[in-house]
Amino acid sequence: MPSNLELSLYVFMLATFVGLEVIRKVSPLLHTPLMSLTNAISAISVVGAILNTGAEGATMLSKVLGFIAITAAVTNIVSGFLITDRMLKMFHKREEKK
Amino acid sequence: MAHLVNYIYIVSAALFILSLKWMNTPATARRGVFAGEIGMLMAVTGTLLAHHVFNWEWILSAMLIGTAVGIPIAYIMPMTAVPQRTAMSHACGALAAALVGTAEFYRDPNQPKYILVALMIETLLGFLTFTGSLMAMGKLQEVLPQRPITYKNQNVINFTLFAIAAGLGVRLIVVPTDTWIFPVFAGLALLFGVLLIIPIGGADMPTVIALLNSYAGLSACAMGFVLDNKMLVIAGALDGSSGLILSIIMCKAMNRSFANVLFGAFGQIQTKAAHAEQRPVRSASPEEAASILEAASSVIIVPGYGLAVAQAQHKIRELFDALTRRGVDVKFGIHPVAGRMPGHMNVLLAEADIPYDRLFEMDDINGEFGQCDVALVIGDNDVTNPAARTDNTSPIYGMPILDVDKARTVMVIKRSMNPGFAGIDNPLYYLDKTLMLFGDAKAFVSEIIKELPARVAA
Numbered sequence: 001m002p003s004n005l006e007l008s009l010y011v012f013m014l015a016t017f018v019g020l021e022v023i024r025k026v027s028p029l030l031h032t033p034l035m036s037l038t039n040a041i042s043a044i045s046v047v048g049a050i051l052n053t054g055a056e057g058a059t060m061l062s063k064v065l066g067f068i069a070i071t072a073a074v075t076n077i078v079s080g081f082l083i084t085d086r087m088l089k090m091f092h093k094r095e096e097k098k
Numbered sequence: 099m100a101h102l103v104n105y106i107y108i109v110s111a112a113l114f115i116l117s118l119k120w121m122n123t124p125a126t127a128r129r130g131v132f133a134g135e136i137g138m139l140m141a142v143t144g145t146l147l148a149h150h151v152f153n154w155e156w157i158l159s160a161m162l163i164g165t166a167v168g169i170p171i172a173y174i175m176p177m178t179a180v181p182q183r184t185a186m187s188h189a190c191g192a193l194a195a196a197l198v199g200t201a202e203f204y205r206d207p208n209q210p211k212y213i214l215v216a217l218m219i220e221t222l223l224g225f226l227t228f229t230g231s232l233m234a235m236g237k238l239q240e241v242l243p244q245r246p247i248t249y250k251n252q253n254v255i256n257f258t259l260f261a262i263a264a265g266l267g268v269r270l271i272v273v274p275t276d277t278w279i280f281p282v283f284a285g286l287a288l289l290f291g292v293l294l295i296i297p298i299g300g301a302d303m304p305t306v307i308a309l310l311n312s313y314a315g316l317s318a319c320a321m322g323f324v325l326d327n328k329m330l331v332i333a334g335a336l337d338g339s340s341g342l343i344l345s346i347i348m349c350k351a352m353n354r355s356f357a358n359v360l361f362g363a364f365g366q367i368q369t370k371a372a373h374a375e376q377r378p379v380r381s382a383s384p385e386e387a388a389s390i391l392e393a394a395s396s397v398i399i400v401p402g403y404g405l406a407v408a409q410a411q412h413k414i415r416e417l418f419d420a421l422t423r424r425g426v427d428v429k430f431g432i433h434p435v436a437g438r439m440p441g442h443m444n445v446l447l448a449e450a451d452i453p454y455d456r457l458f459e460m461d462d463i464n465g466e467f468g469q470c471d472v473a474l475v476i477g478d479n480d481v482t483n484p485a486a487r488t489d490n491t492s493p494i495y496g497m498p499i500l501d502v503d504k505a506r507t508v509m510v511i512k513r514s515m516n517p518g519f520a521g522i523d524n525p526l527y528y529l530d531k532t533l534m535l536f537g538d539a540k541a542f543v544s545e546i547i548k549e550l551p552a553r554v555a556a
Contacts, residue, residue, distance in 0.1 A: 004326050005212045015332040019339030025122045031441030039187045041114050042337035045318040047145045048198045048325050054151035065201040067160045072190040074164025082172030085131045091124040094453035
């Protein structure tokens with residue numbers, strides 16, 4: 001059995017290549033919304049913050065740090081997805097104009 | 099249940115990849131956002147329900163505050179302020195990763211070595227990206243001076259500081275029980291973030307923002323290693339590679355290396371070149387500009403950061419409509435580093451309702467300047483400077499530019515003859531075919547539009 005480290009490294013390596021391939025195909029038109037979208041997605045670190053804060057017998061330090069981390073990450077998730085959508089709504093071709 | 103959540107994470111990770119894949123064209127991009135949202139929702143609810151989570155009051159109140167802050171940011175933020183918001187969200191993401199790492203370290207410093215290595219990378223990158231992004235945000239919001247702040251031996255001091263921080267990190271990995279070192283380590287990382295960004299000038303912000311994006315992603319990725327959560331590794335790696343690609347594109351568009359952007363203090367070097375002799379230029383009134391534009395059959399508009407500063411995007415749209423109605427073919431030529439972040443100009447023009455099939459990238463439009471009647475440059479400077487092609491003593495020599503000087507007539511809207519941010523004189527302004535339109539971009543474009551209908555009536 002490979003260790004957790006090895007598995008994580010494999011996942012990291014593959015995800016980086018997938019990321020590079022997928023992102024390279026993104027039209028430069030959309031680079032700004034792309035950045036706010038990836039930002040929202042990487043705020044998935046909220047999962048780590050939840051597990052940390054919500055652990056049984058978490059210390060006060062853990063809870064306070066986790067509280068700040070969750071607030072920051074959720075701010076990113078909410079504002080990131082919403083502003084990306086707001087930007088994308090503005091992009092349209094001439095024919096689609098009313 | 100605890101097993102089930104791992105499968106949920108796999109689906110979430112797949113949705114994140116799809117989300118980015120659908121971003122490749124505007125037609126599917128909104129579907130991409132939706133996929134991302136679903137993935138996020140599944141992962142977060144799955145985590146909350148599957149694990150034995152305690153301290154609900156802390157978690158839920160933090161989520162509530164985050165939502166309450168996030169919604170107004172998304173809807174009230176003007177599009178011209180998007181670079182600042184992006185810098186702020188890099189700061190928030192990096193802070194979250196750094197704090198989770200910190201909490202994890204104090205929870206149990208005696209973890210396997212590889213986890214400690216990941217933990218130190220997570221916190222080091224997280225803290226330095228946090229303060230670095232705040233500095234970038236301050237510069238973009240113009241709370242801090244946009245010019246590079248430099249001092250003697252800057253790079254030596256910065257490198258030393260970083261080496262000490264990294265050294266303390268290694269020490270913590272070897273002897274994790276010396277927890278008192280951790281605050282020093284974190285403090286140095288925070289300080290290094292500040293020092294890394296203050297010498298970088300406003301014009302280099304697109305690269306810096308992209309690079310900070312990459313760091314914030316890698317920090318979240320390292321957290322995945324620490325918590326042994328593969329979905330975090332994937333999401334972080336996607337963000338990290340996205341930031342990396344964008345910064346490479348930005349660097350190429352400026353013909354510079356990473357090292358040069360980060361440690362070159364661009365604007366500083368170039369102030370030497372700023373004192374060029376005064377040469378005569380031709381200027382024109384809005385009336386003259388209007389009559390030339392009206393007589394043209396093709397016009398390429400080249401927007402830059404000045405357009406964002408003047409908030410002129412809606413006036414440009416009116417000009418675009420007015421000219422299009424008169425049968426003039428109007429296109430937009432957009433340089434990759436125009437503005438303050440990747441894609442900045444596209445978003446502003448889209449906000450003003452300009453169809454995106456009229457927006458062209460540098461490589462696609464450059465061949466067309468030769469056949470174009472008028473190139474109208476608004477608030478752009480260095481990316482139109484022909485010295486980049488011809489003058490090998492110029493600091494920007496070799497940088498790919500928009501070939502506006504090949505158009506039959508060039509019009510440049512500019513406040514004054516003061517050299518732009520980087521302080522490089524632009525020979526474009528002294529060409530015989532160049533007309534300088536002095537004034538505020540928004541006001542000048544309105545004047546031109548006012549002149550247009552009058553001519554039709556006459």
